Amino acid sequence: MSLLELDGVKVHFPVKKGLLFDRTVGHVYAVDGVSLSVEAGQTYGLVGESGCGKTTLGRAVLRLNDITEGGVVFDGTDLAKLPSEEMRAFRRRLQMVFQDPLGSLNPRQNIESILAEGMAAHGIGKDAAERRKKIEDILAKVGLPSNAMSRYPHEFSGGQRQRIGIARALVLEPDVIICDEPVSALDVSVQAQVINLLEELQESLGLTYLVIAHDLAVVRHISDVIGVMYLGGLVEEAPSDALYAGPRHPYTKALMSAVPVPDPEVEDRRERILLHGDLPSPANPPAGCRFHTRCPWVQETKCATERPPLLDTGDGHKVACHFTAEIEAGTVKQTLATGIEAVIGTETVAAEAVETAEAEAPAEKPAEDEAPAEEPAKAEAPAEEPATVPAQADADATEQTEDSPKA
Amino acid sequence: MSLLSVEELSVTFTARGRKDATAVDGVSFEVDQGQVVGLVGESGCGKSVTSLALMGLLPRKGVRVGGRAEFDGQNLLTMNERKLRDLRGSQLAMIFQDPLSSLNPVVPIGIQVTEILQRHRGLKGEKARKEAASLLDRVGIPDPDRRLKEYPHQLSGGMRQRALIAMAVACAPRLLIADEPTTALDVTIQAQILELLKELVDQEGTALLMITHDLGVVAGLCDEVNVLYAGRAVESAGRRELFAHPTHPYAHGLLGSIPRLDAPRGEPLHPIRGSINDKIAWADGCAFAPRCDHYTMECLTGTPELTEPRTAGHQVRCVNPVLPKAEVPA
Numbered sequence: 001m002s003l004l005e006l007d008g009v010k011v012h013f014p015v016k017k018g019l020l021f022d023r024t025v026g027h028v029y030a031v032d033g034v035s036l037s038v039e040a041g042q043t044y045g046l047v048g049e050s051g052c053g054k055t056t057l058g059r060a061v062l063r064l065n066d067i068t069e070g071g072v073v074f075d076g077t078d079l080a081k082l083p084s085e086e087m088r089a090f091r092r093r094l095q096m097v098f099q100d101p102l103g104s105l106n107p108r109q110n111i112e113s114i115l116a117e118g119m120a121a122h123g124i125g126k127d128a129a130e131r132r133k134k135i136e137d138i139l140a141k142v143g144l145p146s147n148a149m150s151r152y153p154h155e156f157s158g159g160q161r162q163r164i165g166i167a168r169a170l171v172l173e174p175d176v177i178i179c180d181e182p183v184s185a186l187d188v189s190v191q192a193q194v195i196n197l198l199e200e201l202q203e204s205l206g207l208t209y210l211v212i213a214h215d216l217a218v219v220r221h222i223s224d225v226i227g228v229m230y231l232g233g234l235v236e237e238a239p240s241d242a243l244y245a246g247p248r249h250p251y252t253k254a255l256m257s258a259v260p261v262p263d264p265e266v267e268d269r270r271e272r273i274l275l276h277g278d279l280p281s282p283a284n285p286p287a288g289c290r291f292h293t294r295c296p297w298v299q300e301t302k303c304a305t306e307r308p309p310l311l312d313t314g315d316g317h318k319v320a321c322h323f324t325a326e327i328e329a330g331t332v333k334q335t336l337a338t339g340i341e342a343v344i345g346t347e348t349v350a351a352e353a354v355e356t357a358e359a360e361a362p363a364e365k366p367a368e369d370e371a372p373a374e375e376p377a378k379a380e381a382p383a384e385e386p387a388t389v390p391a392q393a394d395a396d397a398t399e400q401t402e403d404s405p406k407a
Numbered sequence: 408m409s410l411l412s413v414e415e416l417s418v419t420f421t422a423r424g425r426k427d428a429t430a431v432d433g434v435s436f437e438v439d440q441g442q443v444v445g446l447v448g449e450s451g452c453g454k455s456v457t458s459l460a461l462m463g464l465l466p467r468k469g470v471r472v473g474g475r476a477e478f479d480g481q482n483l484l485t486m487n488e489r490k491l492r493d494l495r496g497s498q499l500a501m502i503f504q505d506p507l508s509s510l511n512p513v514v515p516i517g518i519q520v521t522e523i524l525q526r527h528r529g530l531k532g533e534k535a536r537k538e539a540a541s542l543l544d545r546v547g548i549p550d551p552d553r554r555l556k557e558y559p560h561q562l563s564g565g566m567r568q569r570a571l572i573a574m575a576v577a578c579a580p581r582l583l584i585a586d587e588p589t590t591a592l593d594v595t596i597q598a599q600i601l602e603l604l605k606e607l608v609d610q611e612g613t614a615l616l617m618i619t620h621d622l623g624v625v626a627g628l629c630d631e632v633n634v635l636y637a638g639r640a641v642e643s644a645g646r647r648e649l650f651a652h653p654t655h656p657y658a659h660g661l662l663g664s665i666p667r668l669d670a671p672r673g674e675p676l677h678p679i680r681g682s683i684n685d686k687i688a689w690a691d692g693c694a695f696a697p698r699c700d701h702y703t704m705e706c707l708t709g710t711p712e713l714t715e716p717r718t719a720g721h722q723v724r725c726v727n728p729v730l731p732k733a734e735v736p737a
Contacts, residue, residue: 049593157682187449188620192664192678199675214593221666221676240672258598259668260623264646266669267627274602275595277549278563 001076002037003208004061004176009034009070009080011053011060015283028283030056032232033070035310038176038225043202043209045223045240047216047255051279052229058178058212062094063087075175092122095169099181101161105153111139111164112149115171122172135171141204142167142197159190163197170201176208183218195222216259220244225316228252231290232282234310238317248319248328250295251275289322296334297327408480409437410614411461411582416474416484417638418456418465430456432638432689433474436631438582441612445629445646447619449661451683453638454618458584460484461616462501463491478582497527500575504587506567510559516543516570517555523577542573546603565596569603576607583607584616589624601628622665626650634658637686637694640713644721654717654728656701693725701727 011031016022031053038044048054059065061072063079072079079090098104105114115135116128125131136146142163153161162182169177182198183191199222201207213219219226220240227237228251236249247253254273261267275294280286286293292303302308302322310320326332418431431453438444446454459465461476461483476483478499483491495501503509511519520539524530530538536555543551546569559567568588575583585604589597605628608615617629625632626646633643634657642655653659663677681698688694692707699706705726713722716730 049595157684159682187683188622189449189661189664189679190682192666192676193680195666196676196678215666216594217666217668220668220672221670244668244672254595256668258594260594260597260601260621260627261667261669262622262626262650262662262665263667263669264626264650267623272598272602274598276599278565278596279593 003040003075004038004210005071005073006034006036006057006061007071007073009057009060009072010068011056011065012068026283029232029285030282031060032285034229034232034234035070036227036234036237038208038210040175040208041202041206042224043211043222045219045226046210046212046229047214047219047226048229049214049255049279051231051282053232053282054212054214054229055180057229058096058180058210061178061210062091062096064096089122092118092124092172093175095172095174095177097162097165097169097177097179097182100185101158101165102153104165105161105168107153110150110152111144114153114164115139115168118168118172124172135167138167138170141170141201143193157190158186159193162186162194166194166197166201170205174207176210178210178212180212181214182211184213184215191218198222216255228255231279231285233290233307233320234318235291235320236318237310239315242315242317246317248313248317248324249291249321250297250327251291254296289320297323297332299323299332409439410479411438411616412475412477413437413457413461414475414477416457416460416476417472418453418460419471419473421469421471427471429688430638431460434633434635434638434640435474436633436640436643438614438616440581440614441608442631443608443615443617443629445617445619445625445632446635447622447625447632448635449620449683451637452635454620454635455586457635458501458586458616458618461584462495462499463488464501493527496523496580497578498581500578500580500583502568502571502575502583502585502588504590506564506571506591507559509571510567512559515556515558516562520555520570520574520577523574527578538577539573542577543570546570546573546576547599548573564592565599568592568596568600572600572603572607576611576613579611580613582614582616584618586618587620588617590619590621597624604628622650622661634661637683637689639689639694639724640722641695641724642722643713648718648721652717652721654721654723654730655695655725656699656727656729657695659729660698660700701725701729703727 009031010033012027012029014024015026015028017025034057036044046054046057056065060067067080070080074090074094079087082090112132112135116131119125119131125134135149139146139148144160144163153164156164183194186194195218202209211219211222223240225237226240226243227234228249230251236243236247236252243252247256254275257270257273273296277294280293288304288306289308292298306322308320308322310318312318313324323332414435415433416431417429417433420428420430434453434457436444446457448454460472463483465472472484517536517539520542521535524535524538539555540551543554548554548566548569554562562570589600592600601624604615607613619625629646631643632646632649633640634655635641636657642649642658649658653662660677660679664679666676679698685697686694687697689710692709693711696702696706703726711724711726713724715722716728
């Protein structure tokens with residue numbers, strides 16, 4: 001039994017319109033059916049690009065957002081159905097560290113008061129003196145001097161403020177800490193300090209983390225299990241090493257190939273799978289597989305009509321794609337290149353083909369691409385879209401990244 | 408002769424009743440035609456101020472700019488405003504970090520792009536509109552005719568950045584300054600934009616000055632890299648040389664503190680201790696000394712000079728550099 005289990009969690013925000021009566025005209029499907037489980041003492045990393053719903057999901061676990069549907073089972077209790085008074089008690093055991101360390105600390109409270117507030121609310125420590133001692137302990141643990149207690153947030157640097165945010169979570173002796181982009185506001189040299197601190201604390205206190213971040217390298221560094229989110233749903237979940245060694249979902253493949261590696265040798269050798277277009281709006285997500293509008297491997301059947309479930313493909317590596325096995329085996333090629341030859345029926349340079357195909361089949365892309373078909377001139381433009389790279393090259397690309405030297 | 412050669416550029420902000428703040432403290436580098444030069448560093452290292460100084464975009468009051476910045480033989484820093492205005496947008500162009508706040512929110516994209524074409528190329532009316540559409544098309548914005556009528560908020564982040572790039576390249580500039588062009592974007596969009604910039608450099612021979620904090624971006628794009636710390640270049644080298652043998656303790660530490668996607672899990676990071684606030688003035692010694700694991704007493708005896716301890720062309724400002732015996736951090 002896992003410590004924290006999410007079962008089909010959905011968070012939909014209503015879109016309201018109207019002056020007198022708030023009519024609900026639609027929903028933003030921020031999180032749309034996510035199931036995952038976090039084991040005690042482990043780190044679960046949630047990655048995805050902006051707008052994929054990862055932050056909303058993290059907040060939903062703490063019920064900082066209302067959960068539309070689904071369950072959040074923490075240590076045997078379904079938090080989604082708890083009355084808010086009881087939920088409050090549970091928040092001691094589930095704490096959060098926020099992205100913006102300055103914005104999440106009250107500028108008018110000194111550090112002692114910030115840290116003591118939560119303790120008083122949850123009845124930790126008998127009196128101020130006892131709390132003070134505890135705060136001193138925790139500050140030392142996160143690497144802040146004890147004179148920090150009487151100072152104010154603006155007196156600290158970004159990295160120190162994030163340490164305060166972590167200390168604020170720690171004073172309540174939580175079981176789970178949800179870290180929402182814990183290091184993305186920090187400079188790289190300081191980022192490493194905070195990552196190391198999080199790891200040390202986990203080791204010494206046996207904490208469980210749910211880390212939400214957009215930086216794949218950071219998540220890969222600290223997580224045991226990684227879940228990749230796209231437009232409100234998990235598309236792939238695997239142990240950190242397995243995910244890195246062999247991403248199976250086309251989106252993960254593209255994401256991995258896009259992360260720059262600070263090593264010219266690696267950068268020069270690898271080929272990127274460039275995705276075209278942007279994330280579709282979560283208010284109007286594409287039917288079927290959410291990724292099919294940008295997927296280089298999209299197929300005629302199923303992809304646009306049927307939403308693939310997250311299925312285990314062995315060794316706890318779960319993928320939500322209809323064609324995982326086929327892509328792996330190479331029997332399914334990148335359609336944007338092959339499908340188009342059929343459309344045109346003649347030998348055409350792949351680059352032109354892609355552009356034309358886009359113009360002729362607007363349904364394949366999100367709203368931004370409703371290119372009228374009357375623009376054949378467009379085909380002359382140099383396509384910088386990657387789908388033009390033959391499937392073979394892309395497959396190689398991922399291979400290369402995997403084999404990169406671990407020096 | 409390089410297209411842009413910057414010598415001992417310094418920028419000091421002054422305010423009455425306050426101590427002067429030196430943001431850039433003697434930065435020198437050169438950019439050639441068709442070359443990509445990177446300025447890398449963390450926040451507060453003076454990389455953005457350098458670019459603003461080059462473009463003449465710093466406020467006139469309260470700023471002291473020193474040194475030389477020669478673009479095609481003319482000193483940008485002493486040029487009069489009228490001449491500079493002719494140069495900016497036509498021969499010199501800049502891409503900013505935040506595409507939303509650098510576009511005018513109440514003016515359609517089309518007008519913002521044609522404005523440049525009118526000002527510098529004298530194109531008018533339908534001609535300018537056509538040219539604007541072809542520019543948007545060139546940077547990969549689908550359906551440019553419709554996009555021209557839209558406002559910045561109607562475009563996605565990646566598309567806004569493309570629109571900015573379209574404006575920057577409208578007059579085929581000889582030097583393009585990109586200040587954190589992809590920082591506000593998601594990685595998949597970042598990859599698209601970097602690809603686009605690479606194409607521009609390859610096809611047009613534009614010189615690109617790339618300002619970023621992301622060493623990963625530098626590794627894939629730049630020919631020459633300058634690592635800045637507290638307003639000075641502490642190391643400059645070709646990118647292969649720099650990444651293979653980071654010699655200044657700061658560059659070395661920076662590379663050691665980045666989690667890498669291809670590093671085996673469980674390998675600890677080696678952060679640099681302290682923060683940028685722990686620095687001393689360059690005049691008194693090495694600004695990095697308080698955070699440095701390699702520092703000696705000699706570090707506090709005045710500004711270290713740029714030397715070439717390893718190979719020619721690999722300059723390091725350090726009296727006790729990290730030499731090859733140390734392993735290259737993974």
